[in-house]
Each structure stands twice: as structure tokens, then as C-alpha cells.
Amino acid sequence: MESTITESRETITAGTSMDETEGLTYPRIECKNINVSYGDKQAIFDISLPIPDRSVTALIGPSGCGKSTFLRCLNRMNDTIESCKVTGEIIMDGENINDPDIDPVLLRSRVGMVFQKPNPFPKSIFDNIAYGPRIHGLAATREDLDEMVEKSLRRAGLWEEVKDRLSSPGNSLSGGQQQRLCIARAIAVRPEVILMDEPCSALDPVATARIEELIDELRKRYCIVIVTHSMQQAARVSQRTAFFHLGELVEMGDTDQIFTNPRERRTEDYITGRFG
């Protein structure tokens, strides 16, 4: 399993043009001509976007610009919305994951997601983390599972706070802790990509700072895509930024470049607060 992934990564690296993602690692996910529509209403127009590995890509833009919709294409959560139609290619490990032949269940075990509002299962902290490994059969023994839970919680920076009360309900934690629990839950199934849909919008500044630190930490191991309304957050945590407006990708590039020297007028207006 490990070897095949490594192999496919190499082939992608070899075959993809690097002009746009210069200075970064090879793209983990390559989106080509993505169109999304809800019934008659088109939400995303022809977006092509490479997403680099081991770094944070921030999607910014005003409300309703399609950034969350785009994010949900990456683990096919849009499949759960009946009227939603996604066309285009999303290449990951040489496979088009938007292909109906690809089982979204398998995809989601490799592309984890963290939501806007912390949504722990109404179960114990331990069970929240252990659920994913259990259904995917990742842990052969109880010891494996314990270890996996501990590792995930450590990576999410929550272990020290909850190690003595793993059996208490996940809902009993504070908002920020719940969100870190959700991140730990996503990590536990050993994904390669983590999608975060405004993960801090329901949190106070202190909890937000902790999550941002955590994201910076996680970037070393995972490919992270984060949707955020806060431009400061995008500037703080991301290496790459894509600016969406009215369902179109206006501009993308290194975060520093987008925030200091945007190429497009609309981007500049948005980040300087003239609209949105």
C-alpha cells in the first residue's frame, strides 16, 4: 500500500508541469475544469487548481463564492446533496476521484474533513477517535486502537487535556477542544489530505490561535486545504492562497504574493476590505 502511493506520487511529480507551483512540492491534488451546479444554478465555473502537498492552501472569498462547495468536491461530500452535479477531473494519485467508479467511502478515508461547527459524535472521547479506525479495520487489537487514539489525540494537541477522561462524552469538552477532537478524529483514519471548512469560525481567539498552531504543525505531514473568512488567518497559516469570487477562481498564488502584490484588481479590493 505504502509503496504504491509513493510510486504514484513520483509519477505525478514527473508528469505535471511545475510552472505555476514553483518553489513548492508537487501538487497532491490536481483539479481540472471543475463545474458544480445545484439543479439549474451553477455554483462553480470551470475552476482548475493544483493543490500542493505538505502545505496549507487557503481558499478565501466573500460569502457564497463557492469556496466551500469546491472544498466539498475534494472528498465528494457533494454526493450527499441530490441536486448537486460535479463535472471535471480531480486527479489524486493518478486517478480521477470524481469518477463514479471511485467509491466515495474509500476516498473519504484518505481525504479527511473538519467542519465549521465542531461536531463530535454523541459518544465518548475515545469512541469519537476510535470510530474511523474501527470501521476501516485499521486496528487489529485493542492495544493498536489505544495507541492509535493516543497518537491522534497527541497530534491534535489534545492528549494532555483529555487523557484522564477518555470515557467522558465528546460534547462535554469546550468548543475549541471539540474542534481539536474533530481534527484528531479526522487524523485517526490516516488521511493524506485534510479539508477544513472554516474550522475556527465558531471559536474564540484563544482557541483559534491553538487551532492555527495545530494546522501549522500538521502541515508537515498532510496536505491541508482550508476555507476561511478571515484574511488574517489565511495570511497566518497558509502557504498558498486561492481567491474565489462568484464561483470563479480569480487568482491563486503564494500567500505572500497574494497579500502583498495581488495581480488582479478584485483580489486587491477584497483583501483591502473594499468589498465582501
Added chain:
Amino acid sequence: MTDVAPAPFRNEKALKRLKKRRAADTRFRLYGLSAIAFALAALSLLLVSILSQAISAATYHVVRYDVVLDPAVIAPAGKDKPADVARNIDGFYELLRSNLLQTFPDAQGNRLATRQLGDLVTRLAVLPVAKAVAANPTQIGQELTVKVPLNDDLDLYLKGAVSPEARVKLGAVEQGSETATGQVRLSGPNAFKGLQSLIATQRAEVGDAADARSILVTSGTATGRVVSLSADNLEMDLLAGSASDFQGTRPLARIIALPEAQRNVSDKQIAWTLALKDMGRISRVPHTSLLTNTDSTYPELAGALAAIVGSLLTMLVTGFIAIPVGIFASVYLEEFAPRNRLTEIIEVNINNLAAVPSIVFGLLGAAVFLGFFGLPRSAPLVGGLVLALLTLPTIIIASRAALKSVPPSIRAAALAVGASRMQSVFHHVLPVAGPGIFTGAILGMARALGETAPLLLIGMVAFVADVPSGPTDESTALPVLVYSWATHAERAWEPMTAAVIVILLMFLITMNGIVVFLRRRFERRW
């Protein structure tokens, strides 16, 4: 700067407006309170009226007989096998009747009196005694004390439910003697003045109708019916006991408002009953036979056991069908079904089904289950099937509401860690919706438990004398028993019916209690 604006807290106009708003608040609160008070009053009126009726059926009177189990009567030659003894109701009845005749020898030789005396105990009431003796044949030939329920009308009389009765203690009777015409004369100075004045007040109230009322004078085991009366002398027909029993006593006179011709109990029977009571042979005991006996034509023997078991079996069938089908249907509709015209039509029709009158389900059951499938009539199986159809929409609607109330973020969370749709439903959504679903299911079942109309149509209203042993046996159900007992003419059924209603209410309260418990125990807070 001459006109200073009024301070914001003292603005006339604003205060006036505020007062109006306050008044509206108060009015609304009053409406709400009065609505609740009305509902509570109606509920307590209902409960009080049922309980006050049922309370008199909570106990009943039994008569004690000390009899010798004469083998010649209960096990004559050729009919002495236990099975024969168990069936020998006539023999056992004869034992009790002759015991009564020995107690009241006056009735002997008078056919009417003998029959009336025999009516004190219902023939069929000896059946349990016969069965007990047949099970233990060594008792034959021995002396045995048996307790048998008193006739229901006399039971009601002792409970004071037959007729209003005015009582007065008479003065000391100095002499009691038989007259030439076979009557008894009691005399004592001014002994009967109180009775006279009581009669006078009754006559003032009801006029000549007072003449038709029976005046019974009782002392110990002896009772007579007053024929003529003066302040010092009283003449009466002796109904039980002898003239000498009155001598030197202060008898009790009772004026029974309902004339003898309009009662089911004669003065003579009352006299005997009073005598038996005075002998200590009548006792008031808890009416346990209401729970252990099956239906009967005689109120004092009737019980609700067959109906209780029938109701339980029916509910079992209903639960086994309606709960799983209802849950699966609602889970499919809520979590898996595509949103299109077809599911919309199905949804609307399920809601419509919930509003269909229950008797229509009964007609359907009669036509389909009895007519087409040929299932047995009057069986809990069919009743359960019909009630399952009836409760299915209720359960589906309640379950869907419970599933809808599960936050979608839980489903998204499960899907996002790679759970399949079914895993997300069964691992996360159902456990959260569980208490709500079971609440709906039990409320639906409670409704089914109280349903009468559909069961009438599939024949569960039949008179059932045996406890059903399975879902295909003939049976009835508690609400149907209420219905059929309520239609009986005899007065004694009234409290019995109320008692069955109380039993039914107990069932319902238990089920609702389970609902409350489930909610408290398992409901998750967000």
C-alpha cells in the same frame, strides 16, 4: 432650551403604552392558565367519576358456608371420578342451598321462598369449589368451609347502591308475640315514636308514594316487615327469625325508598342477608376475582383475565409488526429515499392514513384478513394485524420527526471519516433518534391498546369464557370488554365496567411511564 424633554423613565406616553403591553401580557397568561385549569378540571372530573364508580367494585361480599361434602350429593356412584366431581355443579349448589335452608327453616315448603333463598348464591359460583374438591378428592366426606360470592344484587344492596335507605333506632321493645293471623306484634311504651315521625316526614316529602315503601325492623338475625304502627305497638310480617328475638331489644328500623316491586332483591332476601351478616357469615373481601376470572353472565363471577391476556397478545402482535416495519419505513424514507414525486406521494398518503377512522381499518381487516386470507375470527392475531395497520402511520410519522431532529452535522461527521451511508445511519443517527422513535412507538401502541371499533368488526367482541393461550385463540380485549359490560342492563355491571376502565388506564399509565423513563434516561442534550 426652554422645553426640557421629559426624562426617559417618566414619559407619559411611553408609560401608557407600556401599561397596555403589560395588560396584554397578563391577559395572555390568564388565558393560558384558564385553559390549563379547564383541562385539569375535565381530567380530574373524569378520573374522580371513574374511580368513585370503580371503588365499589374493588371489594365484594362473600358468604361462608360450613358444609359436609356428602359423597351422595357431590360424587354419587358412577359419577365419582374427579372429572365428574369437577363438573358436578348441581351437587355442590345443592349442598349450599340445603345449608341455607337449614339456616332459615321458615323457607322450607314454600316454593317461592325456597327459590328466593337459593338465589342468594349463583349456581355457577360453586364451580371453583367443585374444581378444588375434584383436585383433592380426599376432602370428600369431610367438613369444609367454602366462601362463595354473594348474589350481585344483594352485594349492591349491602354496598348501599340499590336504594336510598332511612334508618332509625327504635325504643326498647318490652314484648314480642305472635298474633292469631300469624303476624308478630311488638309493644313498648313510645318505642315507635321515632319511626312514626320519620314516616311522617317522608310522607310530607313524597306524598302517598311513601306507603309503598318497605319498612323493615331488624334485631339480630330476625327481621320483619311493618304492617301497621302506633306509638306503642307495631305489627309486622316476620321475614326471618322469631318473635321472641325482638323481646327486650332496641331493633333497627329501615325504610327502603325503592318499593319491593321495583327492586331485584325482595324484602325476604334482604332479611336473610342481614341475618347472615349478623351471624358473621358475610364478609367484604378484595375483589381479586376481577383479575383472575374470565367473563361471565353473572357480574359477581365475571373477571377481566381473558381480556387482559387478549389485550397483551394483541399488543404483542401489533408491536412485533408495527414497530420494526414503522422504523424501517421511516429510516428509509428519511435517510435513503430519493426526494421525488413518488416519495412525496407516499409521504402524503402516510399522513392521510393516520387520519383514517379506526373503524375503517376494522372493515379492511374483516375483508382482507378474515375474508381473503381466512384467518380465524376473534383472534388476537387478526386484532394485532389490524391495530398494526392502524398504528403504523403514527409510528412512521413520530420516527421521522425523531430522525429529522438529529442534527445533519452528525451525518456529515460520519460520512467524512469514511462511514457508508448505512453505517452513518445505524451507528450515529439511530442511536440519537432512538428515544424519540421508541416514544412514538409506545404512544402508538397505547393508542392501539385503547382501540375498540376495529376489534368489534373482526369479532373480538365475542363472549370469551376461556383465557386465550395463543394468538389464534378466541379472545377479546380490554376496551371491548368495557364496551360489552357497559351494554349490560344489570346495575352491578356499572362499577365492574368502571373497574375494567381503571385496569385499562393502569396499562396506559404504565406505557406512558415507560415513555417518560426512556426520555429521561436516554435523551441526549446538544
